[in-house]
Amino acid sequence: xxxxxxxxxxxxxxxxxxxxxxxxxxxxxxxxxxxxxxxxxxxxxxxxxxxxxxxxxxxxxxxxxxxxxxxxxxxxxxxxxxxxxxxxxxxxxxxxxxxxxxxxxxxxxxxxxxxxxxxxxxxxxxxxxxxxxxxxxxxxxxxxxxxxxxxxxxxxxxxxxxxxxxxxxxxxxxxxxxxxxxxxxxxxxxxxxxxxxxxxxxxxxxxxxxxxxxxxxxxxxxxxxxxxxxxxxxxxxxxxxxxxxxxxxxxxxxxxxxxxxxxxxxxxxxxxxxxxxxxxxxxxxxxxxxxxxxxxxxxxxx
Numbered sequence: 121x122x123x124x125x126x127x128x129x130x131x132x133x134x135x136x137x138x139x140x141x142x143x144x145x146x147x148x149x150x151x152x153x154x155x156x157x158x159x160x161x162x163x164x165x166x167x168x169x170x171x172x173x174x175x176x177x178x179x180x181x182x183x184x185x186x187x188x189x190x191x192x193x194x195x196x197x198x199x200x201x202x203x204x205x206x207x208x209x210x211x212x213x214x215x216x217x218x219x220x221x222x223x224x225x226x227x228x229x230x231x232x233x234x235x236x237x238x239x240x241x242x243x244x245x246x247x248x249x250x251x252x253x254x255x256x257x258x259x260x261x262x263x264x265x266x267x268x269x270x271x272x273x274x275x276x277x278x279x280x281x282x283x284x285x286x287x288x289x290x291x292x293x294x295x296x297x298x299x300x301x302x303x304x305x306x307x308x309x310x311x312x313x314x315x316x317x318x319x320x321x322x323x324x325x326x327x328x329x330x331x332x333x334x335x336x337x338x339x340x341x342x343x344x345x346x347x348x349x350x351x352x353x354x355x356x357x358x359x360x361x362x363x364x365x366x367x368x369x370x371x372x373x374x375x376x377x378x379x380x381x382x383x384x385x386x387x388x389x390x391x392x393x394x395x396x397x398x399x400x401x402x403x404x405x406x407x408x409x410x411x412x413x414x415x416x417x418x419x420x421x422x
Contacts, residue, residue: 126154126236127174127206129195131161131187131213137188139213139229144185146211146233153237154181164395165369167191171198180206182236182415186229188214192394195256196246196412202254208414209236218394219256222336223319223416235415242418244336244409245319249392249403258260258397258405260388261314261345262294296348297388302381308373314346317377317405336418343375378407 127152132141139146142390150156157180158169171183175198192210199205199355211221223242224233247254269378294313301308319341321334334342349355349371357369367374387399 122416123155125178126150126156127171127178127180127183127233128156128158128192129161129167129170129183129185129187130158130211130266131167131185131191133215134187134191135169138285139211142229147231147232148244149230150184160189161187165194167194168198171195171199175199175202175204177318182207182209184209184211184233184236186211186213188212189219189393190214190395192219193253193395196255197253199412200246205412207241208412209211210414210416218320220258222319222334222418223414224418225416235417238415239348240415240417242416243338243413244416245339245341246408246411247341247396248406248408250399250400251389252392253408256320257314257316257318257391257393258403259314259318259391261297261312272313275399279324283363292417294348298385299345299392300381301345301375302383303377304379306343310345311346311348312345314344315382316344317380318344319407337410339378339407341376341377341405341407343373343380345375347371347373377405380405386407 128147130178131145133142144402147156147158157174159166161170167187168183170253171194174180183195183199185191185208192208193215197209199208209230210220210223210225212225212227213229216325219228220227220232225235247258249258296311296313299309299315300308300310319334319336346358349358354369354371358371360370361367361369384401387401389399390403
């Protein structure tokens with residue numbers, strides 16, 4: 121009997137390179153049911169290029185990737201550029217692994233690999249930001265630059281604390297952007313220091329920041345936009361809102377989002393799935409409902 125194929129892509133640098141110690145075990149496990157074709161990434165966007173080239177010539181039952189959220193981001197963009205879209209397996213080995221937490225993919229890499237063998241499948245929303253797909257999060261403003269400017273070695277050493285080390289450098293000079301948030305039925309014009317559109321229970325290692333009623337396949341994202349604080353009391357109220365997940369101060373806007381265009385008077389640096397996404401004045405974000413199928417322990421909710 122001819123085995124179906126898995127395309128297995130791993131980032132050898134993610135999370136202190138911990139996959140190297142268990143790589144042979146993962147391959148042996150997947151080989152029980154599938155023929156496994158293996159690639160390691162060597163530079164940024166390599167995973168995306170590998171997916172495109174391989175899917176152009178062969179059919180694979182799964183594309184399985186191991187790395188951080190950035191590696192998964194590249195794999196999703198590679199798959200979405202092809203007419204044939206295989207199922208996705210994710211073996212998290214990065215620093216934060218926010219998306220894995222949301223999907224209830226185990227931290228243990230062998231257990232995560234077993235989800236592929238068990239075909240525990242979940243059809244999940246992803247987003248389109250201008251011409252780039254994202255798995256779970258795009259953001260701008262305060263602390264955003266820390267997510268992609270922090271070096272891999274510092275992330276490996278300090279974990280979540282690394283983001284604070286970088287982000288705290290900018291607290292003395294909080295920058296606000298005047299934005300128009302353009303929805304189908306309304307426009308919100310305001311000065312914001314931070315904005316996020318997410319499909320996740322956890323962002324930057326902080327759980328619950330997107331609210332308590334998040335569904336990953338409901339056709340909507342969670343939008344969080346923080347207004348410019350006028351004084352220290354405002355800043356304290358913003359922090360309380362974020363910690364409690366209850367936005368009662370009026371300084372944090374929580375908005376369900378299917379489609380939105382965010383228009384700025386100046387170019388804004390954006391973060392996309394934890395990586396630098398470029399500087400843009402206009403960003404249009406669209407929810408792509410249940411666009412990918414991924415091996416996950418998360419049961420589909422109606």
